[in-house]
Amino acid sequence: MSALFMNRRIEQFLAVYEEKNIHKAAEVLGISQPALTVSLKNLEEALGAKLFTRSVKGMSPTPAAGVLYRFGMTLHQCGRFVDEEIQGLSGGITGRLRVGAGVAWATTVLPDVMNRMHEKFPALSIDLITGVGDQLATRLIDGELDVVVAAGSVQSLASPEFHCEPMINLPMKIVADPKSKLAQQSVVSPEQLASVKWVSFYEDESMVQFSNHFLALHGLPPAKFVMRTNSPTSLTSFLKKTEFVAILIAPLAGSTTMASGLIQLKSSVALWELPVAIYYRKIVEGSETIASFRKLTKSAMEQFRE
Numbered sequence: 001m002s003a004l005f006m007n008r009r010i011e012q013f014l015a016v017y018e019e020k021n022i023h024k025a026a027e028v029l030g031i032s033q034p035a036l037t038v039s040l041k042n043l044e045e046a047l048g049a050k051l052f053t054r055s056v057k058g059m060s061p062t063p064a065a066g067v068l069y070r071f072g073m074t075l076h077q078c079g080r081f082v083d084e085e086i087q088g089l090s091g092g093i094t095g096r097l098r099v100g101a102g103v104a105w106a107t108t109v110l111p112d113v114m115n116r117m118h119e120k121f122p123a124l125s126i127d128l129i130t131g132v133g134d135q136l137a138t139r140l141i142d143g144e145l146d147v148v149v150a151a152g153s154v155q156s157l158a159s160p161e162f163h164c165e166p167m168i169n170l171p172m173k174i175v176a177d178p179k180s181k182l183a184q185q186s187v188v189s190p191e192q193l194a195s196v197k198w199v200s201f202y203e204d205e206s207m208v209q210f211s212n213h214f215l216a217l218h219g220l221p222p223a224k225f226v227m228r229t230n231s232p233t234s235l236t237s238f239l240k241k242t243e244f245v246a247i248l249i250a251p252l253a254g255s256t257t258m259a260s261g262l263i264q265l266k267s268s269v270a271l272w273e274l275p276v277a278i279y280y281r282k283i284v285e286g287s288e289t290i291a292s293f294r295k296l297t298k299s300a301m302e303q304f305r306e
Helices: 008-019 022-029 033-047 063-091 103-107 110-120 133-141 190-195 205-217 232-239 250-260 288-304
Strands: 052-055 058-061 096-101 125-130 147-151 162-176 197-201 224-229 245-249 263-265 273-281
Touching (some): 096 110, 103 125, 190 205, 273 288
């Protein structure tokens, strides 16, 4: 990591923050516990703020520590990208790109993007971590991810520190078992949708908000979510041989119906569209790997535009 962006005290602070134990942090850093204690004390005096509360359970970060950690991880990330790109000028881009995305993207759009990234940067290691928007946002804020692909609005990233780059608005599709009662209809009305039970992805609050808003516009009660999962395979199983429905973004609806024998139902009125965006720290916007990932992802999503 580039020494231009990190100093010894900040690096030591990050270790204590993450370990929540000064003895373990000292072991990780390879220094003595007394030396680490003095370093933290000097840092607190320089900042004019207490960073940790000590107890038998370990080191509990104060709100000031949370602020310092966020900006410390920004410097950590920036230093890593600087090192990787400068080294890449002579020997090609190396290092690691950590991508966070929902299961819908991880199983449809991103596999092709990852392959194309590997072709362009063969020495670059790429991690793909799945989760829901809020979980991934926390990991981006904490410096555990470099870029996040998310649908809907991620409020915790609405900060001058981060950039939200809109990708596309994707249409939603109704998916159900071909033998279900709704599947026997030529078109499905909002009233019929509201009358059946729904399945969805676990902790996908954007889905709940958009679906309830859609139903409310038609004077209908909130959707009846009866099963939720973080697995596309499990969601498919929930739908088979039942009267349940799922409302999925177009890429996932297409791959789900092709692989499982489920079908897409035609709606009598247009469903909502889900905005998709890429989030990353503004400080790494000029990174070659981040720029390439953004370009490839946007191109891959265009095929699903109606």
